[in-house]
Amino acid sequence: AQSVTQLGSHVSVSEGALVLLRCNYSSSVPPYLFWYVQYPNQGLQLLLKYTSAATLVKGINGFEAEFKKSETSFHLTKPSAHMSDAAEYFCAVANPFSGNTPLVFGKGTRLSVIA
């Protein structure tokens, strides 16, 4: 079984400040991990993914995440927040060995950016 825990349902940062969104996972097999962003009334857009290659993954819009097996974490960071980063962020895990199965999502973290 797989699960994802996102610490903090709401994170607020100042414009230009570091963004850190936390994600911890549980998986019985080496996982694939994803971060998605959702803007109001829209679907989900992939920010980045870890699929067992480099542990530091760079994504779109300046985001990156580091896979740490020892900590079972996949935290999302961005050095400098922009107002346009305000959105809902979801961490998700997939089992790479079970074929076409759905992703398991965390509860989401709402990011607010203060001017």
Add this chain to the structure above:
Amino acid sequence: GAVVSQHPSRVICKSGTSVKIECRSLDFQATTMFWYRQFPKQSLMLMATSNEGSKATYEQGVEKDKFLINHASLTLSTLTVTSAHPEDSSFYICSARPLHRDTEAFFGQGTRLTVV
């Protein structure tokens, strides 16, 4: 990247009527698609897995007679909310994962259903 198109993006219907939502994979084939429901300020709740050419698999607590799923081709899955009631009002999102490619999932734009 791959594209999943969902239609309509927004629909308002009267209580007791049925609404059909379409989900199309535009540039890849998907033997399996997934339907989610999202309540305000909450995460995605998996409703069912749509399987091309066979019956859908529903998650526990989801009424299969209320939420009819048809996956008639490798690029199209439909969700029909039958005899809709105001409590069915929600944001519905479909997703598909291309076979033989990276294992990320692609999402439709979502459908905001309002039952009045």
